[in-house]
Amino acid sequence: MPFAPSSSIARLPPYLFNTDHRHRVLTQLRSKATGLEKYIYLNGLKEREPNLFYEILLANMLEIVPILYTPTVGDACSNYSHIWRRPEGLYVTIEHKGHIREVLRQWHAGHSARIAVVTDGSRILGLGDLGANGLPISVGKLDLYVAGAGIKPATTLPICLDLGTNTTKFHDDPLYLGLRRRRPDTPEMDEFMHEFMEAMTEIFPQLLVQFEDFSTDNAFRYLDLFRNQYRVFNDDIQGTGSVVLSGFFNAARLSAAAAGTPLTDQRILFFGAGSAGIGVAKQLLSFFTLQGLSVEEAKSRIWTVDSKGLITADRKGLQEHKKFFARTDYDGPALTKLEDVINYVKPTALLGLSTVRNAFDEQVVRLMSSLNARPIIFPLSNPVSLCEVDYEDAIKWTNGSVIFASGSPYKTLEYNGKRYEPGQGNNMYIFPGIGLGAILAKARHITDSMVEQASIALASSLTDEEKKADLVYPRLVRIRDLSCQIALAVIRAAQKDNVDENLLFRNLSDEALLEYIRAKQWQPTTLNHHLPRL
Numbered sequence: 001m002p003f004a005p006s007s008s009i010a011r012l013p014p015y016l017f018n019t020d021h022r023h024r025v026l027t028q029l030r031s032k033a034t035g036l037e038k039y040i041y042l043n044g045l046k047e048r049e050p051n052l053f054y055e056i057l058l059a060n061m062l063e064i065v066p067i068l069y070t071p072t073v074g075d076a077c078s079n080y081s082h083i084w085r086r087p088e089g090l091y092v093t094i095e096h097k098g099h100i101r102e103v104l105r106q107w108h109a110g111h112s113a114r115i116a117v118v119t120d121g122s123r124i125l126g127l128g129d130l131g132a133n134g135l136p137i138s139v140g141k142l143d144l145y146v147a148g149a150g151i152k153p154a155t156t157l158p159i160c161l162d163l164g165t166n167t168t169k170f171h172d173d174p175l176y177l178g179l180r181r182r183r184p185d186t187p188e189m190d191e192f193m194h195e196f197m198e199a200m201t202e203i204f205p206q207l208l209v210q211f212e213d214f215s216t217d218n219a220f221r222y223l224d225l226f227r228n229q230y231r232v233f234n235d236d237i238q239g240t241g242s243v244v245l246s247g248f249f250n251a252a253r254l255s256a257a258a259a260g261t262p263l264t265d266q267r268i269l270f271f272g273a274g275s276a277g278i279g280v281a282k283q284l285l286s287f288f289t290l291q292g293l294s295v296e297e298a299k300s301r302i303w304t305v306d307s308k309g310l311i312t313a314d315r316k317g318l319q320e321h322k323k324f325f326a327r328t329d330y331d332g333p334a335l336t337k338l339e340d341v342i343n344y345v346k347p348t349a350l351l352g353l354s355t356v357r358n359a360f361d362e363q364v365v366r367l368m369s370s371l372n373a374r375p376i377i378f379p380l381s382n383p384v385s386l387c388e389v390d391y392e393d394a395i396k397w398t399n400g401s402v403i404f405a406s407g408s409p410y411k412t413l414e415y416n417g418k419r420y421e422p423g424q425g426n427n428m429y430i431f432p433g434i435g436l437g438a439i440l441a442k443a444r445h446i447t448d449s450m451v452e453q454a455s456i457a458l459a460s461s462l463t464d465e466e467k468k469a470d471l472v473y474p475r476l477v478r479i480r481d482l483s484c485q486i487a488l489a490v491i492r493a494a495q496k497d498n499v500d501e502n503l504l505f506r507n508l509s510d511e512a513l514l515e516y517i518r519a520k521q522w523q524p525t526t527l528n529h530h531l532p533r534l
């Protein structure tokens with residue numbers, strides 16, 4: 001009989017089985033010159049070989065997360081219409097108003113979504129209104145749900161709501177993928193959002209919705225409107241509040257060790273008072289009240305600054321979300337320079353959520369250092385191009401005493417012969433665990449205490465070695481384990497608040513429940529998955 005190879009075998013190179021395809025993929029990835037090229041390569045890999053993609057992501061978190069997520073996902077969004085290759089998520093547009101159910105039903109065919117990340121593209125990271133180019137932010141967050149919490153890829157649903165864009169340069173770009181129109185007024189957008197949420201709940205009854213990167217007013221507005229009606233949370237307000245509280249808690253412990261200031265006597269200055277800044281301030285306030293302070297006492301520990309300077313109650317036309325923390329105890333001339341505000345407040349902690357690159361300049365950082373043995377400085381704006389201060393500068397200007405966490409990643413460095421490891425204060429530590437816990441508990445709502453307990457679980461998860469290294473966040477490579485611990489805390493809080501529909505968990509011990517959660521995490525392993533698909 002003559003040898004007759006099957007057509008698929010004939011396509012395989014002869015030595016393929018003796019080589020490590022993972023090694024080949026990493027080599028190809030590393031050969032790309034720019035972050036954006038790496039991003040395109042990785043998303044192509046995910047489409048072709050999803051198991052291999054997630055395996056490589058999990059084994060190389062520190063290298064790959066900054067490509068799929070901040071900072072490079074910022075470039076991907078800015079250029080999305082130009083780098084687009086294939087559909088990666090769902091677009092629901094303002095033109096679908098009146099028949100959103102049908103649009104979702106079409107997508108639903110064979111799709112058992114449990115978690116959707118929904119953006120309207122109006123405030124992507126600190127990059128502003130990117131309209132339909134915002135989809136990669138939903139895709140990137142869901143990659144982290146899979147990698148970080150072990151959510152099954154097939155149950156994730158990235159959505160971009162295309163309501164137009166007020167960034168008019170996109171209207172003139174022949175490659176722009178979205179509607180060429182301005183955003184609707186509030187009543188029209190409200191009608192759209194109500195219809196969208198009703199339709200989502202009808203078509204995907206078990207779905208958890210994460211709102212992401214909505215402009216400030218709408219972020220607060222739709223969280224307030226929908227949080228008691230649907231299974232929904234806002235990552236920028238609640239996820240960020242939760243993750244920054246964790247880091248702040250551990251940072252305050254380190255600063256107390258140096259200066260003796262008790263946690264509840266910390267003085268916190270927020271530079272940036274948008275959805276993230278106010279979200280974090282509210283989370284800190286709630287935590288301080290748990291520590292025994294009254295709301296007024298807790299509020300007195302917090303100062304907020306926006307583009308016009310220190311926010312005071314007597315300022316005319318103050319936006320609604322800024323009113324709660326507006327100071328009533330300052331009646332001098334407006335304090336518009338950050339240094340002047342710092343001299344007045346004498347903060348122990350300076351948190352940046354402003355999108356202003358290098359706002360924490362040498363004078364500001366040195367001033368914080370002169371006021372505190374160990375100043376807490378968290379420049380949390382994303383991506384790196386909008387970060388308030390680089391890690392190296394913060395170390396140099398404080399002679400290594402700074403307690404630092406940034407929104408986007410920085411590398412470990414050496415200064416005066418000592419090794420310094422930065423923290424990454426990013427909601428990516430929190431949302432995968434909140435989502436996992438809420439999905440498993442079948443929580444009807446995401447309550448404040450679920451978010452708060454997630455934060456406490458993360459803060460408590462530092463190992464002795466991590467504490468010894470002065471870390472304020474655990475190492476990212478432990479994210480799967482951290483997500484289990486966070487999910488456990490979230491489930492227990494859901495039970496206390498009676499929003500859990502999966503009552504079986506109520507009879508399990510913490511150990512048994514933790515084991516169950518672990519076993520539920522999806523693993524990227526199938527037979528021969530490291531070979532290309534034929």
Ligand SMILES: NC(=O)C1=CN([C@@H]2O[C@H](COP(=O)(O)OP(=O)(O)OC[C@H]3O[C@@H](n4cnc5c(N)ncnc54)[C@H](O)[C@@H]3O)[C@@H](O)[C@H]2O)C=CC1
Binds near residue numbers: 305
């Ligand atoms: N690290 C993390 O996990 C997260 C980081 N962020 C980042 O935080 C930043 C802000 O996000 P949002 O609060 O949603 O935006 P936003 O637009 O709601 O708020 C920005 C705030 O900064 C203030 N600001 C702008 N220019 C200023 C200036 N020159 N001086 C002082 N204040 C100024 C604005 O008045 C506003 O209060 C973004 O870069 C975003 O990527 C947001 C969510 C999570």
Ligand SMILES: CC(=O)C(=O)O
Binds near residue numbers: 124125213382426427
């Ligand atoms: C991290 C994040 O959610 C943001 O920068 O908007």
Ligand SMILES: [Mg+2]
Binds near residue numbers: 212213235236
């Ligand atoms: Mg965000």
